[in-house]
Amino acid sequence: QVQMVESGGGLVQAGESLRLSCVASGNIASTNVMAWYRQGPGNQRELVAAITSSGYTNYADSLKGRFTISRDKNTVSLEMNSLKPEDTAVYYCNLNQRGRTTWGQGTQVTVSS
Numbered sequence: 001q002v003q004m005v006e007s008g009g010g011l012v013q014a015g016e017s018l019r020l021s022c023v024a025s026g027n028i029a030s031t032n033v034m035a036w037y038r039q040g041p042g043n044q045r046e047l048v049a050a051i052t053s054s055g056y057t058n059y060a061d062s063l064k065g066r067f068t069i070s071r072d073k074n075t076v077s078l079e080m081n082s083l084k085p086e087d088t089a090v091y092y093c094n095l096n097q098r099g100r101t102t103w104g105q106g107t108q109v110t111v112s113s
Helices: none
Strands: 002-007 008-011 020-024 033-039 046-052 057-059 065-070 075-079 089-097 100-103 107-112
Touching: 002 089, 002 100, 008 057, 020 033, 020 089, 020 107, 033 065, 033 075, 046 065, 046 075
Parallel strands: 008 107
Antiparallel strands: 002 020, 020 075, 033 046, 033 089, 046 057, 065 075, 089 100, 089 107
16 A cells, blocks of 8 residues: 655745745655646636656646755755745645555635735
8 A cells, every 4th residue: 555645834925935835655666657636716626736756747737936855865855936826725645656646735825824
């Protein structure tokens, strides 16, 4: 089994930065993809960024330049800069391996104007 635990969410003001982290534990394959998604109020869950075990990254076009994904083994982080009120959402990390996806419980990020 695999478990994902996010941390780092909170309340910030517009223009500030926040860093989220997510630790994967359990039976982790050497080849995998870790990703961050978010779901804002009334919105569908959307991809924020993803990173492979070899370090290849992919970002939502609208977030390039403000958000940076990184990983250290089984820990994936998301650095969020110049936050906007529309970035308010629950942020989820996930791990994709061997055809299966495991999600974390989510962490709330609220950006006040």
